[in-house]
Amino acid sequence: MKALKIILSIVVMGLIFGGCAYNFIVEEEVVDPTDPGAPEVSFSGEIVPIFSSKCVSCHTTGNQMPDLSPENAYSSLNTSRYINTSDPASSLIYTKPSPTGNHVKYSEAEAALVLTWITQGAQNN
Numbered sequence: 001m002k003a004l005k006i007i008l009s010i011v012v013m014g015l016i017f018g019g020c021a022y023n024f025i026v027e028e029e030v031v032d033p034t035d036p037g038a039p040e041v042s043f044s045g046e047i048v049p050i051f052s053s054k055c056v057s058c059h060t061t062g063n064q065m066p067d068l069s070p071e072n073a074y075s076s077l078n079t080s081r082y083i084n085t086s087d088p089a090s091s092l093i094y095t096k097p098s099p100t101g102n103h104v105k106y107s108e109a110e111a112a113l114v115l116t117w118i119t120q121g122a123q124n125n
């Protein structure tokens, strides 16, 4: 009986600590664009780096529109062609590279950041 109790408590401890171990697996963090309490997304700090890493090879000054180079990205995007703050999910800067399209794609986390930035008013922040 005593041995059974010991074995049982080892199993329970294993479950508890085994369960905790999953907390240490870091997944790609995805913001929720519909969460009004979502932290403010910074255009210069979070959106421009996405453009720099996977867009400017084509979308640069004098090349394919929109110009997504860090110094021109905001002014080229700040038009109703690319951004629709009253229906953020229909914005071309969000839909064109969406993970389901056939153009270069945002990752799920990048798409969520872009949508959150537009939902928060597409500020030059």
Ligand code: HEC
Residues within 6 Å of the ligand: 050, 051, 054, 055, 056, 057, 058, 059, 064, 065, 066, 081, 082, 092, 093, 096, 097, 103, 104, 105, 106
């Ligand atoms: C390999 C080159 C290439 C890369 C990299 C690329 N694009 Fe494009 N993009 C194009 C081309 C070519 C077009 C025009 C043809 C079309 O509309 O599919 C275009 C069109 C667009 C348009 C629509 C432009 C308009 O006015 O109709 C948007 C918005 C856009 N890209 C955003 C992006 C973003 C954001 C990224 C980075 C995640 C990106 N692109 C990466 C080549 C590229």
